[in-house]
Amino acid sequence: MDATAAPSSLRTASPGAGSAGGAPGIRLEGVSKVYPDGTVGVAELDLTFAAGELSVLVGPSGCGKTTTMKMVNRIIEPTTGRILLGGEDVTRVDADRLRRRIGYVIQSVGLFPHQTVRTNIATVPRLLGWDRREIRDRVEELLTLVGLDPAVHGDRYPAQLSGGQRQRAGVARALAADPGVLLMDEPFSAVDPVVRERLQSEFLRLQETVRKTIVFVTHDIEEAVRLGDRIAVMSTGGHVEQFAPPAELLGRPANETVADFVGADRGLKRLAVTPIDPADLEHPPVVGVGDGLAEAGAALDRAGAGRAVVLDVGGRPAGWLPADRASGSGTVASAVVRDDAAVPLQASLRTALATILQSDAGWVPVLDGDRHLGVLTPAALHAALRRSVHEGAR
DSSP, rough: OGGGOGGGOOOOTTTTTSSGGGGGOOOEEEEEEEOTTTEEEEEEEEEEOTTOOOOEOOOOOOHHHHHHHHHTTTTTTEEEEEEEEETTTGSOOOHEEEHHHHEEETTOOOOOOSOHHHHHHHHHHHTTTTHHHHHHHHHHHHHHTTTTOHHHHTTOGGGGGGGHHHHHHHHHHHHHOSEEEEEESTTTTTTTTHHHHHHHHHHHHHHHHHHOEEEEEEEEEHHHHHHEEEEEEEEEEEEEEEEEEEEHHHHHHHHHHHHHOOOOOOHHHHHHTOOGGGOOOBOOEEEEEESSSHHHHHHHHHHHSEEEEETTTTTEEEEEEEEEGGOOBGGGGGTTOOOOOOEESBBHHHHHHHHTTTTTTSSSEEEEETTTEEEOOOHHHHHHHHHHHHHHHH
């Protein structure tokens, strides 16, 4: 099909368009899917997926989350309602051309096994009539962006890649024509937990760069909380029970259905979406590994503290110094309890708690770059979480 014949509103842009501010929002107005036997796959939905945000559809099997997503690019045709993409009703346009402006990533990846990774990624730009140089440059750019070395992986076939590498290649292919919208159907569920967590981290980094409007389907509430800007919890019959940011969903479930789905441990899940607040940090004395023990002991006495944070010559945490070791003629280096555990200020309370539990210190130093800001204790972490819950309830 000749891409040049497409209406301007449906023509996929050349490389560089559609990122950040160019991503359109998606609006579902009274959208439903009823099958010929009368089965309701999706009830009448009114949802807005904001431009540049990652919206997650989550719920039990058979609740209509995948059906809802597939109606956006009309792999499944809606029975009623309108679907607006950047203000345009896509139920009234050519479905094939619509799909070429929407990236699509599925659980099984869907790479063509007889084509190299480069050729797979180039599929949609080639259909759209891009010239060879544009396609080559775009493929090289995307391979690098998703963490695949073009020289190593570009000419391999899908069977020669690991599961995680195939998933990265699938994301690259979905992004090839630089669509403003990306649909993802349980894309990371087929890989092992370690690779899955790594892919999730890489995808969050990627979204910070490309800022697409993403509709992401998963059955895993932990994945939804980690990735989503907003989460729609769906129930049997295709109903949306609540559509809210992760912190609000966990702190104030709309009803028992949502509360049951997010789980009784939603307080722990909330740790993953609660940032560290510098106001919650404690400030015990700080000494350097090269300081004298007598000097360190005097600092502990003045502060009335039982121990001090020890920093190495570069200013990073090296452990702690108990008061009963802070005496004599040696240096702090000879008496320090070694522990270099630390978290960045940008980390979540969940990361901080995990680090505390793996350390003997009973606290975790918090860094802004390489600058030591203070320590987060279990008591301060608990207080921060409860404050976050109460603020969410208000």
